Amino acid sequence: MMTPLKEKIRNAITLALRSLSYPEKDCSLAPPKNIDFGDLSSNIALLLAKELKKSPMDIAKNIVNELNNNLTGHTTNISITNPGFINFEIDDHYFQSQIIHILNKNQVYGKGDVGTGQTANVEFVSANPTGPLTVGHGRNAILGDAVSNILEWQDFKVTREYYFNDAGRQMRILAQSVEARYFELLGKDLKLPEDGYQGEYIKDIAQIILDENGKDLNSGSNIFKNKAEEIIFNDIKDSLKKLGINFDQFTNEKTFYENGDIDKFMNELRTKNLIYEKENATWFKTSSLGKDQDRVYIKSSGEPTYRVPDTAYHRNKIKRNFDLIIDVFGADHADAYPDVITALEALGHNTDHIRVLIYQFVTLLKGGEKIKMSTRKADFVTLDDLVNEVGIDVVRYFFVMRSMNSHLDFDLDLAADQSDQNPVYYLQYAHARISNIISRANDLGVTFEGVFDPSLLKHDDEMNLLKYMVRFPEFVDLAYESLEPQNIANYLQELSARFHKFYNHCRVITDDIELSRARLAIVKATRIILANGFNILGISAPERM
């Protein structure tokens, strides 16, 4: 872990600034891209130049003079490069010594403690039970699960929550669609409702109902809706389970009507004079809270709009005292959640601990054509189909390796064609190779039993690997701060690249027993990091491939 060393250097910089009577500033201290510039680099002189009205190079020289007096330990050389960067070289011994640290920490190497003693709620997927999960839901599901893992890696106690509504208009149409298919099976006219669900699965459900309940059901029977919901929900849960995603809690929107939360919340807004009636509808006066337009809360039909239960639900989450509340929403919700936040704030709630993650939609391509996804029109590719076609790890990695802000194109033909050259295998292959080396070494009786000489690891490819290994905790923290799992994916990709390079240039098991032991140690440490990273991303760590 580089952090203690970085702290030390930061402190030294602060001391140097003080003794030079320079103002203290936050500055960067990070590994430069080009290793010729050293192991860590700071821009402090560049930041001070304007204020001090001096050239950055001169400032850097003064700082370095001070640093040379007060900085001791692993820093072997401090240099200055144009336009005024201060570069620190760290001795090999520091990096070599970290191997033991990684081996000792093992499965907890890289874990942070930001969330110690805290709870987090991550709401994701939240698809209503109107049909199977699509590839689009897949992005949500995998993102939400990976974010949950990132939080757990910071020691948060995480509740994975699925919110659904089984009482709305869509569910009514679903029931009518099933009913229509049921009567169709009985040879009656098909009266599929306008906007009805057209998928094959509706027919399957109708068939099950016919088998289980006979042919005497009346139009409007509750069985259509209830059975459809049950079957579809089980299907959804199976799909998620197949991807390794398990929810701790399912919350039904209905709860907040039944327990009075919604009435209570409407009354409170009314007391605050934020509710009014117009044209037979009930409106929320968002305009008086800085928004450009008011929103309908209760339609003239008497049905509340989705904002009402959503707000009650978020209030419920706040009252459950989570330290962190995360919503994973598709881009279509981007405009909606601010209204929920506005209402919560109007009710006097602090919403600083709510983070809404918006991911952009996936464009599916098939045969070069874009597919518009609609559950209703059965114009979709199910998540199950995709997983069956290319495998869990490929699907998970695909969604986790890209920023959630990117509009991704998912070419189904390409995904199937190229599933055996998916980048995830590059990472897993590194893990499998290491596992093979270790079992090989065991067979040959080469073990280091905790004793090895780290100073033997001085090959360029060994040092490059080592210097990147120690940065794992940094990337775990970055992933937490940004809540973007791709930071981990990017890191693992680079780590694997450095490992494969090492593998091709440095033989682990050789006649030189001492060197073999040291290399076995670095390789074991690498495997620990890979496995930990895979763990966060939810992909498997194969022993062989």
Added chain:
RNA sequence: GCCCUCGUAGUUCAAUGGAUAGAACAAGUGCCUCCUAAGCAUUAGAUGCAGGUUCGAUUCCUGCCGAGGGCACCA
């Protein structure tokens, strides 16, 4: 028309305001008597356009162009 997100190599995507913009696929060339060639080495190839802020801009700001999503008494 207004709001959100995006525009990087032939293609799909990376890049805490930092130094020489990275991968993968596709194209070209080498490397398995040696721990797994799902690998390594190597060639070629990119920041939509115009301004601005900055010592420094793919990154921040403004405008334009282009793509996706939203702007419902749908969720």
